[in-house]
Amino acid sequence: MSILFCSIGWMDNYAGISGDEIKNGGSFIEQNKVGGEIINFFPCNGKFYGYVRNKGNFNLNKLTSDKKIIKQGYVDGVDIIWVAKGNKGRVIVGWYRNARVYSKRQMITKDLGLPLVSDILKKQNMLSESDEKDEEGYYRFIANQEDCILLPVENRTLGVPSGKGFMGQTPFWYGQSNESKYFVNKVKKYINSSWQSIDNKKEIAKNNNSFLNSNIEQRLKTEKAAVQYVWGYYTNLGYELKSVEKDNLGWDLEARKNNNILKIEVKGLSGLGKQIQLSPNEYKYFLKNEPDYRLCIVNDALSDIKPNLFICFYDKERKSWLIENQNEIVVTCSKKVSAIIELS
Incomplete structure (x- = not known):
């Protein structure tokens, strides 16, 4: 080559x-x-x-x-x-x-x-x-x-x-x-x-319904692709984007347009699943139900055609989480309890 x-x-x-x-x-x-x-x-x-x-x-x-x-x-x-x-x-x-x-x-x-x-x-x-x-x-x-x-x-x-x-x-x-x-x-x-490219279709299919990907390289690549896709999506809408991924705020991107700022958390999936996991800090902010918060789920993020983007937002009038331009998909949240065990 x-x-x-x-x-x-x-x-x-x-x-x-x-x-x-x-x-x-x-x-x-x-x-x-x-x-x-x-x-x-x-x-x-x-x-x-x-x-x-x-x-x-x-x-x-x-x-x-x-x-x-x-x-x-x-x-x-x-x-x-x-x-x-x-x-x-x-x-x-x-x-x-x-x-x-x-x-x-x-x-x-x-x-x-x-x-x-x-x-x-x-x-x-x-x-x-x-x-x-x-x-x-x-x-x-x-x-x-x-x-x-x-x-x-x-x-x-x-x-x-x-x-x-x-x-x-x-x-x-x-x-x-x-x-x-x-x-x-x-x-x-x-x-x-x-940094191997992930082009093994069987491996991707195997992880379609899982939000946890044990392949670290694939997970990093999927997350990066998802952020890039969301960045491009909001840029096309006229927003100015800023990455705050390293600031541990509970969201990844901030999108500014006129006097409005959206706080965007991005989750990427390599397959067609629709289940993701939020960290404790991310989940803490998710529970606030703020109108300026968006949870963007990108599945099939590594697609060679076009990934699927689901933008979740909280509707205060209906007091529920909805998806932009999607009426047939329901947003549900299942709280999982975990613990950190330390030997000292």
């Missing part, structure tokens, strides 16, 4: 600029505080649409020797390794497995449901004619969401060497030099073993 390293600006989520920021991505990003890569992990119909700055076309001969494939204008089955510069230097922040790489840039059309970078820039009055030609709203790669991983910030520790035969100042690198063979093989082993 071919591999392509792409250097982009540093972000936490790459799912829109609201509630996040981009930095260390070159002069364009430094000037405009935005770039095409801000939507690299924005969930859209079960896929991710990747961008890296490239004023020309990709050399598909570097990815395949099949002339018929080159003639069609794209190559499938390529691993895209996303690289960005953080506090610890240039590191791998995530990847697309088995992606499609287009020779020429592809226009983002409105039917895709992706936000246009150019629209953001125009609102900020920071889009020049030359910038528009490159950042108008293009993508270079497509991959199934289940084949992609964005590493949490604390797990972005694998550095990318520089120097002769390694990735230089250009935004992309094919990793084909003799000097880089050991490093490239190390990266391939890393993405194949340390």
Whole structure:
């Protein structure tokens, strides 16, 4: 399988600029505080649409020797390794497995449901004619969401060497030099073993009706995909999102629109089940029945088509929990008692 390293600006989520920021991505990003890569992990119909700055076309001969494939204008089955510069230097922040790489840039059309970078820039009055030609709203790669991983910030520790035969100042690198063979093989082993993609349909089916997933890697990936999907959903509704996952408040996201703020707890399931578990702190806030609270349950979060989103809210008039735009599903809550046993 071919591999392509792409250097982009540093972000936490790459799912829109609201509630996040981009930095260390070159002069364009430094000037405009935005770039095409801000939507690299924005969930859209079960896929991710990747961008890296490239004023020309990709050399598909570097990815395949099949002339018929080159003639069609794209190559499938390529691993895209996303690289960005953080506090610890240039590191791998995530990847697309088995992606499609287009020779020429592809226009983002409105039917895709992706936000246009150019629209953001125009609102900020920071889009020049030359910038528009490159950042108008293009993508270079497509991959199934289940084949992609964005590493949490604390797990972005694998550095990318520089120097002769390694990735230089250009935004992309094919990793084909003799000097880089050991490093490239190390990266391939890393993405194949340390963070395996969850594409075993039998394993997913087995966990369809369970809210507890013993596969830690799958659970982390499912939770991340669910948060990204909800983030994209509310962004499309005009909200500005902020992650408070690490603040232990009892909810994961805050969505602001005008003077309204929603407190959103997100739960993801890998299968089609509709049962989730709240931690004691989450359950404590759930019981308050606040009108600004939303419990978002995303089942089939790793779907290559489109996950299912159920938005639960408390209706004070009916004094019950309901689901937005859903009349046939009932929200029930079963309290479970547990204990922590300590030997001292």
